[in-house]
Amino acid sequence: MMQESGTETKSNSSAIQNGSSGSNHLLECGSLREGRSNGETPAGDIGAADLAHAQQHQQQALQVARQLLLQQQQVSGLKSPKRNDKQPALQVPVSVAMMTPQVITPQQMQQILQQQVLSPQQLQVLLQQQQALMLQQQQLQEFYKKQQEQLQLQLIQQQHAGKQPKEQQQVATQQLAFQQQLLQMQQLQQQHLLALQRQGLLTIQPGQPALPLQPLAQGMIPTELQQLWKEVTSAHSAEETTGNNHSSLDLTTTCVSSSAPSKTSLIMNPHASTNGQLSVHPPKRESLSHEEHPHSHPLYGHGVCKWPGCEAVCEDFQSFLKHLNSEHALDDRSTAQCRVQMQVVQQLELQLAKDKERLQAMMTHLHVKSTEPKAAPQPLNLVSSVTLSKSASEASPQSLPHTPTTPTAPLTPVTQGPSVITTTNMHTVGPIRRRYSDKYNVPISSADIAQNQEFYKNAEVRPPFTYASLIRQAILESPEKQLTLNEIYNWFTRMFAYFRRNAATWKGAIRTNLSLHKCFIRVEDEFGSFWTVDDEEFKRGRHIQRGRPRKYCPGENFDELVANNPSLIKNMQSSHAYCTPLNAALQASMAENSIPLYTTASMGNPTLGSLASAMREELNGAMEHTNSNESDSSPGRSPLQAVHPVHVKEEPLDPEEAEGPLSLVTTANHSPDFDHDRDYEDEPVNEDME
DNA sequence: TAGGGAATAAACAAAT
DNA sequence: CATTTGTTTATTCCCT
Numbered sequence: 001m002m003q004e005s006g007t008e009t010k011s012n013s014s015a016i017q018n019g020s021s022g023s024n025h026l027l028e029c030g031s032l033r034e035g036r037s038n039g040e041t042p043a044g045d046i047g048a049a050d051l052a053h054a055q056q057h058q059q060q061a062l063q064v065a066r067q068l069l070l071q072q073q074q075v076s077g078l079k080s081p082k083r084n085d086k087q088p089a090l091q092v093p094v095s096v097a098m099m100t101p102q103v104i105t106p107q108q109m110q111q112i113l114q115q116q117v118l119s120p121q122q123l124q125v126l127l128q129q130q131q132a133l134m135l136q137q138q139q140l141q142e143f144y145k146k147q148q149e150q151l152q153l154q155l156i157q158q159q160h161a162g163k164q165p166k167e168q169q170q171v172a173t174q175q176l177a178f179q180q181q182l183l184q185m186q187q188l189q190q191q192h193l194l195a196l197q198r199q200g201l202l203t204i205q206p207g208q209p210a211l212p213l214q215p216l217a218q219g220m221i222p223t224e225l226q227q228l229w230k231e232v233t234s235a236h237s238a239e240e241t242t243g244n245n246h247s248s249l250d251l252t253t254t255c256v257s258s259s260a261p262s263k264t265s266l267i268m269n270p271h272a273s274t275n276g277q278l279s280v281h282p283p284k285r286e287s288l289s290h291e292e293h294p295h296s297h298p299l300y301g302h303g304v305c306k307w308p309g310c311e312a313v314c315e316d317f318q319s320f321l322k323h324l325n326s327e328h329a330l331d332d333r334s335t336a337q338c339r340v341q342m343q344v345v346q347q348l349e350l351q352l353a354k355d356k357e358r359l360q361a362m363m364t365h366l367h368v369k370s371t372e373p374k375a376a377p378q379p380l381n382l383v384s385s386v387t388l389s390k391s392a393s394e395a396s397p398q399s400l401p402h403t404p405t406t407p408t409a410p411l412t413p414v415t416q417g418p419s420v421i422t423t424t425n426m427h428t429v430g431p432i433r434r435r436y437s438d439k440y441n442v443p444i445s446s447a448d449i450a451q452n453q454e455f456y457k458n459a460e461v462r463p464p465f466t467y468a469s470l471i472r473q474a475i476l477e478s479p480e481k482q483l484t485l486n487e488i489y490n491w492f493t494r495m496f497a498y499f500r501r502n503a504a505t506w507k508g509a510i511r512t513n514l515s516l517h518k519c520f521i522r523v524e525d526e527f528g529s530f531w532t533v534d535d536e537e538f539k540r541g542r543h544i545q546r547g548r549p550r551k552y553c554p555g556e557n558f559d560e561l562v563a564n565n566p567s568l569i570k571n572m573q574s575s576h577a578y579c580t581p582l583n584a585a586l587q588a589s590m591a592e593n594s595i596p597l598y599t600t601a602s603m604g605n606p607t608l609g610s611l612a613s614a615m616r617e618e619l620n621g622a623m624e625h626t627n628s629n630e631s632d633s634s635p636g637r638s639p640l641q642a643v644h645p646v647h648v649k650e651e652p653l654d655p656e657e658a659e660g661p662l663s664l665v666t667t668a669n670h671s672p673d674f675d676h677d678r679d680y681e682d683e684p685v686n687e688d689m690e
Numbered sequence: 691t692a693g694g695g696a697a698t699a700a701a702c703a704a705a706t
Numbered sequence: 707c708a709t710t711t712g713t714t715t716a717t718t719c720c721c722t
């Protein structure tokens with residue numbers, strides 16, 4: 001295991017230009033997690049591959065150091081044949097604008113809102129982006145924590161194993177690598193936590209232990225370190241010249257620059273304590289005003305030294321300065337920490353650049369779209385609902401009605417790539433939750449739904465659709481058009497960030513809706529019961545009539561029904577035999593093409609549909625036959641039902657009801673293998689607070 | 691303001 | 707025995 005790690009390090013040493021691997025990897029991790037089909041913990045999967053990635057980071061750090069050395073030499077005129085040809089692709093000095101906050105604070109959001117800078121579409125994107133970034137951060141933290149644990153394990157193993165003289169050198173190198181890696185991870189973690197903390201999204205308990213820094217860099221060349229250090233100390237002056245021109249959007253510049261100084265502090269040179277010019281905009285928030293404060297320092301805050309990994313308590317500013325000069329003087333350790341920090345920043349830059357690009361594309365896309373229909377100012381049903389209903393007050397996580405605790409852990413990783421999820425086969429969700437004036441009640445296109453799916457996955461915004469619509473959607477998306485209650489739950493949590501909290505509330509609502517709506521039919525088989533949807537009935541939108549017996553009673557006789565209608569059984573069997581291979585083929589093709597689940601799962605199948613209709617007709621006749629006396633002749637058991645028992649909601653016998661076809665009942669194979677939703681069962685669904 | 695639809699809460703029962 | 711699942715009723719909120 002150790003040896004493998006070592007060789008991996010070597011083999012990856014040339015993969016420098018692949019600077020994006022870090023952020024990519026984090027996202028891949030997320031995808032892996034979602035794709036997990038059995039409830040394994042993510043920790044079990046973080047193995048050699050992840051290690052390799054982390055080591056790649058370290059390699060990049062080394063490469064950066066080399067690059068810096070080279071530049072240093074060039075500057076000093078020792079060797080500068082073609083300066084212009086040398087692309088500073090890995091130039092460490094970080095532009096101020098690139099150090100974007102990971103998320104947008106409520107204050108910033110408010111500011112944006114007040115300034116009317118953003119259209120609702122942009123707001124939507126913002127929300128999504130914010131949510132996505134929060135998820136990313138949490139995953140990042142989780143991932144690095146795991147990595148850290150693993151590394152420490154390896155370090156211990158190394159210390160035990162590193163006896164043989166032949167391997168000593170290699171072990172020393174590896175140890176250094178591991179330590180650097182560890183340090184880097186710790187700092188990444190810390191940086192993320194800091195970022196969160198600064199923006200009020202995370203309150204770190206006082207008792208929360210700071211991550212201890214490992215001593216490292218025993219094997220560094222002093223001159224190299226000196227040069228590195230010089231480079232680092234001149235970094236922030238270079239920032240001003242390497243300004244970022246990416247920000248073509250008001251949005252991004254606004255968000256970025258407002259908290260750039262605080263971010264910058266993370267790489268600040270301890271000796272360059274004045275960076276007042278970095279505050280491009282007048283600091284709005286308290287935390288930003290320290291630049292002007294005489295006793296403020298980017299590395300000092302809340303009585304604690306903010307040097308990465310330090311957290312030393314300093315009573316006052318003077319003691320902090322003392323501490324700074326004594327503990328964080330120019331030595332190997334500090335230099336290495338700086339280098340690591342540079343690498344951290346670089347990784348963040350890359351990630352940010354990607355996210356920016358994505359944001360840009362999204363906004364461009366939405367902007368183009370929003371200009372098309374002039375009559376509908378908010379073409380996305382999402383936006384109209386958010387802005388017009390009470391959901392507006394729930395649009396920001398801060399104002400969610402039931403959020404006494406910190407945001408729940410993300411269950412759904414951020415999906416990458418703009419078109420991964422976009423599907424043209426998405427079912428129309430159905431009625432939106434609230435009725436709005438007609439001008440806003442524009443038809444919902446599939447594309448909109450697809451887009452909104454992505455949005456709702458990440459943003460804790462209440463979907464504007466009724467529970468019935470969503471339940472129907474969940475069922476229709478399933479390969480067999482049937483789901484157990486738990487699978488419906490899981491669909492909700494998977495597809496909507498909003499439904500990852502207050503589980504008791506919405507789960508109860510789902511159950512109520514399942515019972516209340518005529519369109520939902522409960523079916524039982526040997527594995528338990530599951531729910532199907534009668535789309536015709538759904539369109540009618542009728543409820544089960546109250547005050548009437550409406551449900552099967554256990555122990556009542558269904559044999560009669562079946563006995564009187566042998567064709568029913570026949571159809572059920574044939575449909576069963578038909579559906580299963582069909583869906584198997586679907587599954588196979590899905591797996592083969594790696595198509596996201598609900599792309600194929602949502603494919604309407606005309607064959608199945610007609611089959612269902614036929615069965616509905618059959619069953620309709622059967623039920624009408626047995627229900628002719630308005631008794632509670634609910635389904636019971638038949639010999640065949642020992643295998644496929646079927647329970648059907650009883651249809652009230654109104655004159656109005658009689659004309660409609662009876663609810664669809666299918667008895668398809670309910671194999672757990674086809675239940676993608678069960679992937680989620682082992683995920684810790686956060687059922688916080690009551 | 692009335693009426694209707696949807697959400698929410700709660701009580702209860704049966705099944706697991 | 708606890709939890710899940712399912713049913714039913716009452717209440718509240720929002721929209722027309």
